[in-house]
Amino acid sequence: MTSDADELGPLRVAIIGAGPAGSALAILLARHGGDVTLYDDGRRPDLLVGESLVPAVVPLLKTLGVEEETASFGCVKPGVSFVWSPTDRISVTFNRFAPAVFPYAYNVPRPRFDDALLARAIASGVRHVAARARLQPNLADEARGELALAPETLAAASALGGRPPHLIVDATGRARHVARVLAIPARLGPRKDVAHFAHFEGFRWDDAPGQVLIARREAGWSWCIPLQERLSIGIVLGQDDAARLGRTPEDRLERAIAGDRWLSSIAGDARRVTDVATYANYQLISERGHGRGWVMMGDAFGFIDPMLSPGVFLALRSAELLADVLKPWRGRRAIPSPTELDSALASYANRQRAELSAWFDLVAYLYDGRLAALIQAGRAWMPQHPGFLKRAMQQHIARHVGLLASGAATTSRYSRGLLRFLSRHGLRGVDPAALAIR
Numbered sequence: 001m002t003s004d005a006d007e008l009g010p011l012r013v014a015i016i017g018a019g020p021a022g023s024a025l026a027i028l029l030a031r032h033g034g035d036v037t038l039y040d041d042g043r044r045p046d047l048l049v050g051e052s053l054v055p056a057v058v059p060l061l062k063t064l065g066v067e068e069e070t071a072s073f074g075c076v077k078p079g080v081s082f083v084w085s086p087t088d089r090i091s092v093t094f095n096r097f098a099p100a101v102f103p104y105a106y107n108v109p110r111p112r113f114d115d116a117l118l119a120r121a122i123a124s125g126v127r128h129v130a131a132r133a134r135l136q137p138n139l140a141d142e143a144r145g146e147l148a149l150a151p152e153t154l155a156a157a158s159a160l161g162g163r164p165p166h167l168i169v170d171a172t173g174r175a176r177h178v179a180r181v182l183a184i185p186a187r188l189g190p191r192k193d194v195a196h197f198a199h200f201e202g203f204r205w206d207d208a209p210g211q212v213l214i215a216r217r218e219a220g221w222s223w224c225i226p227l228q229e230r231l232s233i234g235i236v237l238g239q240d241d242a243a244r245l246g247r248t249p250e251d252r253l254e255r256a257i258a259g260d261r262w263l264s265s266i267a268g269d270a271r272r273v274t275d276v277a278t279y280a281n282y283q284l285i286s287e288r289g290h291g292r293g294w295v296m297m298g299d300a301f302g303f304i305d306p307m308l309s310p311g312v313f314l315a316l317r318s319a320e321l322l323a324d325v326l327k328p329w330r331g332r333r334a335i336p337s338p339t340e341l342d343s344a345l346a347s348y349a350n351r352q353r354a355e356l357s358a359w360f361d362l363v364a365y366l367y368d369g370r371l372a373a374l375i376q377a378g379r380a381w382m383p384q385h386p387g388f389l390k391r392a393m394q395q396h397i398a399r400h401v402g403l404l405a406s407g408a409a410t411t412s413r414y415s416r417g418l419l420r421f422l423s424r425h426g427l428r429g430v431d432p433a434a435l436a437i438r
């Protein structure tokens, strides 16, 4: 610890970005007396991706004190159905795996969700600076930290009184501000898709209320996410396949629906009530997640893939993990030495990287068809000599897949090992390539 009067605590933290990651961390630190400045210009587009949440988000919402509010504008999500073809689907309801898996999740209009978290952060004592922040390499005092707030960014937070923060947190999402300033490379995933989506009214819905539908398409896949009164419909596909569908995002989404008998049975008569939003949908994990005086969280650290909807969970989980390693200093009149802070951040970054890598691996099973092949093999196996042992085995396997895909235990060595083993030795002749998502 340092005894310099200027260096008395509490730890001053500047968080850049008030998406789920940044606001959640701000709440967790400020609640215990942390000195937190949160930069975000608060300008959100009408449509934001991240509408379907996994069950493991709900306990985090409870911890953050926003579950009740989320329920007021969200839609309870009882499960997910994967539609491989109009005649082949698997439907999962989360309560089947309770209590290991939280029995439900939510679908949310994201701008509203983000506003609720930001409002809770402000109510917890966080200073919100309604401005975009700019970071720069800290050439003046590298021993203190590799990065500094740009002068106008420091000045915009009058409560900082010109004193730089001890810790800068990059929660800028896919803008990845720190990675850009420090030229940090990333490990890239195999897919470089584009997504187009919009909200619809007047759709036809034969599934359980709130059930999310993920459907394999000739190229890529589509989502149907029920919200209150509306249905979010999105398509995710390779850039070339998207270009073949049409020139504009509107054309592409419209043709994707019209040309797909299953999707048009849901949305053929529906009315689009928003613009069509477009996202480039890459997969990456940053090669460095922290450095002297800075740390990344949420999408700024790594972005996996929308297929299993882990993004908001990973954002909130990174906040939980980071708040946990900062626990010894939040709110106390003592701050860590640079070495202590570095070691705390390293331990957080290792855990978050392990979470990201586990989801990276899991999503690959869906795209390359191994998970669908395993399910088909299991279905063919059951009717031959059904019995207690077989049923118990199948339930055991389903439970572990549920634990992985719900976020309840995505890093579990046993569950991951079981899936790896089965996808090598349990496919019983079913060819995963035939079930892969192009």
Ligand SMILES: Cc1cc2nc3c(=O)[nH]c(=O)nc-3n(C[C@H](O)[C@H](O)[C@H](O)COP(=O)(O)OP(=O)(O)OC[C@H]3O[C@@H](n4cnc5c(N)ncnc54)[C@H](O)[C@@H]3O)c2cc1C
Binding pocket: 016, 017, 018, 019, 020, 021, 022, 039, 040, 041, 049, 050, 051, 052, 053, 054, 131, 132, 133, 134, 171, 172, 173, 174, 175, 177, 195, 279, 280, 281, 297, 298, 299, 300, 305, 306, 309, 310, 311, 312, 313, 315
């Ligand atoms: C096509 C697609 C579909 C998806 N679907 C889902 C889904 O169904 N479920 C799910 O859980 N996830 C989904 N995701 C992922 C999810 O959207 C993200 O993982 C999640 O939003 C990450 O939260 P975050 O807080 O890290 O970043 P963000 O939500 O991106 O928040 C970053 C914030 O930082 C602000 N910011 C950026 N730069 C600055 C700056 N310089 N100064 C101040 N503020 C700044 C931004 O304005 C924003 O408010 C999807 C992603 C894609 C691409």
